[in-house]
Amino acid sequence: MPMDYNDKQENKQIEKNYRFLQSLKYAINGGKIAFVEERNFRYHCLIGLLAVIVSIYFRISIGEWLWITFAIFQVLMMEMLNTIAENLVDMYTLRNYHPLGKKVKDMGATVVLISSLFAMVVAAYIFIPKVWPIIQKILN
Numbered sequence: 001m002p003m004d005y006n007d008k009q010e011n012k013q014i015e016k017n018y019r020f021l022q023s024l025k026y027a028i029n030g031g032k033i034a035f036v037e038e039r040n041f042r043y044h045c046l047i048g049l050l051a052v053i054v055s056i057y058f059r060i061s062i063g064e065w066l067w068i069t070f071a072i073f074q075v076l077m078m079e080m081l082n083t084i085a086e087n088l089v090d091m092y093t094l095r096n097y098h099p100l101g102k103k104v105k106d107m108g109a110t111v112v113l114i115s116s117l118f119a120m121v122v123a124a125y126i127f128i129p130k131v132w133p134i135i136q137k138i139l140n
């Protein structure tokens with residue numbers, strides 16, 4: 001299997017996490033890595049934050065908050081899954097061209113595209129009726 005890795009292997013944990021706090025530490029670490037290394041993940045975090053600020057401004061209802069929260073979290077989850085797939089392809093192919101690597105990466109990008117489109121539809125349903133009267137006021 002082409003999975004070369006040349007680094008000192010001492011003190012590198014590969015056995016199971018037995019404590020909840022240990023698992024949580026590694027889960028947070030995964031988020032940190034995605035945030036630092038993945039530009040798209042940072043963009044999506046920023047857009048999510050903007051959506052929360054706009055939602056607070058418009059005092060949206062509980063039902064609307066549920067949709068907005070779901071839309072934000074599902075984009076971040078899909079972005080993270082795409083990053084996982086990309087890393088697996090790079091680990092397996094050692095960054096050499098492979099037609100299956102192309103398929104996996106392109107499909108991963110499609111997953112993120114679909115989830116972003118869903119988030120845009122949710123945002124449009126919630127915010128267009130709130131923004132439209134303001135635009136009309138400005139135009140009149």
Ligand SMILES: Nc1ncnc2c1ncn2[C@@H]1O[C@H](COP(=O)(O)OP(=O)(O)OP(=O)(O)O)[C@@H](O)[C@H]1O
Pocket residue numbers: 038040086089090093095096097098099101102103105106109
């Ligand atoms: N090992 C590979 N084999 C075949 N095609 C690849 C391989 N690595 C990348 N590609 C092709 O190059 C494109 C860009 O690769 P890259 O890893 O930069 O993905 P990306 O979607 O642009 O990443 P990011 O989400 O980090 O911006 C992929 O969508 C794929 O079409």
